Amino acid sequence: MIIRTENLCKKFADKQALEDVNIEIRDGEILAILGTSGAGKTTLLRILNLLERPTSGKLYFNGRDMDSYPDLTPLRRKMAMVIQGAPVFNMSVYDNIAWGLRVRGEDERLVGQKVTEVLSLVGLEGYEKRNARTLSGGEAQRVAFAMAAVFRPEVLLLDEPTANLDPITEGAIEDIISRINRMGITVVIATHKQSEAITLANRIAVIKDGRIVQLGTPGEIFYKPRTEFVARFTGAKNIFSGTVVRRDRTQMVVRSGDFDIDIDIDASAADVRTGDFVSFCIRPEEILILRQDIPVNPRHKNVFEGRIKRITPYGGALVRIHIMAKNTLFLADVPRHVAEKMELVKGKDVLFSLKLSALKVLETG
Amino acid sequence: MSGSNSSLEFLFAGIIQAVDLIVRMDPYVASVTKVQLMVSGVAVILSAITAIALASAISFSEFRGKELLRTAINTSMGLPPVAVGLVVFLFLTRRGPIGFLDLIYTPAAMIIAQYILATPIITGVSITAIESIPRKVWDTAYTLGGTKLDVSLQVLKEARLGIITAILAGFGRAIAEVGAILTVGGNIVHQLYLGGVLQDVSYTRTLTTAITVETRQGNIPEAIAFGIILLILSFFVNFIAMWVRKRSVG
Structure with missing residues (x-):
């Protein structure tokens, strides 16, 4: 799925969170949205995920204006977001991961099979019966990925996927992100870590004060910064x-x-x-x-x-x-x-x- | 010296007789306990159903007068039982607006009164439980493709322990309350022949109202027996509530 924004603006009561954001997310790519905290990364992800409505501007999914969809649920179900801090439900790992399949009315026999598959993708085989709330930060993050990846969304939005994780877990999560992308899932990562952006992304959008200040390949961003801020x-x-x-x-x-x-x-x-x-x-x-x-x-x-x-x-x-x-x-x-x-x-x-x-x-x- | 001794003996004898009444399941004591459990149980079940619906409406949807309703619920959490009893009495009494239903001085009237007392507490505590579920959990359910109904059901599920605590709090209030049920129930016992013996059997007498009347009449063993049962009940409710709280923390 191709997502394109046109002059996207978001204003909260006291703050202009996004200003004239024009960005195209290409099918199958990993796009990193790189910026300091408070730059508008999360707001942009939430708008792309239809969790939040833009104050003004347009949002196109495969060329079709979001406002022309009478019901957004089918569109929303082609996407998933892993929210920062990986909130999981207070139930077993199995039920957490099965959640997205069950609300889609998936056959219960297929649910079991898909949950098992995705557990091996995130390296949590044998965790089915554990309560997800008892897991460590890194394990919970893996469960959060599995919850989102299990129904194979076309676009996966990740908000600071490795914040508060130790370097080894961070590496493991980055590996999972690559694997998910290789399954054909478009990935958008909001991050403040340049290393993460350069390791994973095909393209990087640098965001500052709600504006995209530069969009390009990692090479372009790192070796040809356009502004002093990006540099x-x-x-x-x-x-x-x-x-x-x-x-x-x-x-x-x-x-x-x-x-x-x-x-x-x-x-x-x-x-x-x-x-x-x-x-x-x-x-x-x-x-x-x-x-x-x-x-x-x-x-x-x-x-x-x-x-x-x-x-x-x-x-x-x-x-x-x-x-x-x-x-x-x-x-x-x-x-x-x-x-x-x-x-x-x-x-x-x-x-x-x-x-x-x-x-x-x-x-x- | 002898005075304090005899007063201790009096207390002691009362307790022993009370325990005896409980152990051999005295028909009168048993009937009073049954009425209490039936009245408070039914009232709390009905309250819980109403309260979960109300709490869900307030937490999950937007409608006009929502804040007013929320304020009304919060205010009603501390309603004085006697006042509630009076209002229910005025409605149900023969000359009242729904007096024709003939409910005054029946267990049904007591259920209505306790229902009115318990519903705001269960609703208020349930709303707090629902709203203490972090926004991120709601968002996660939504982003995983949940409809509004799916999200609401999941949040209710996440808040389940808090809601159980709310229901227990409602039950605790119901079994501890005297004023309302005394006013609308009338504290009635019937005298029936049971096994050839004329026996008091409760119709609208509960543990709390029984304690007031037995104490006043000097039937100390009975009063103590009811007190013990009531304490065991409320201890049991608190024990479950504590256990639930511990589980929700872990």
């Missing part, structure tokens, strides 16, 4: 600003503090002119620390010298190197074994380079 939110870390001192057809030079930085021009920076003040960013993994034993090619651009101020662990396999160069702080992520091999330690002077193509000019906002 910060997706962890670009190295965000600078300066004046364009020179530009030609393919490259420009921006003077930022004591640095002249060369940047490749892409479509989004096409109308930047000499003299403009611009912001730009580079992700920490795009800053390369150069080996001392190989001489630097003098034609290499954006090579600077700095001193390591601090090294912090980052995500287990990486370390984050804090490099101070002429009073500007650069953050570079390096695999831990590489850092050890290069003997990167606090106080060491290093050469580092900023890849021209990895530098991205940002729109203000």
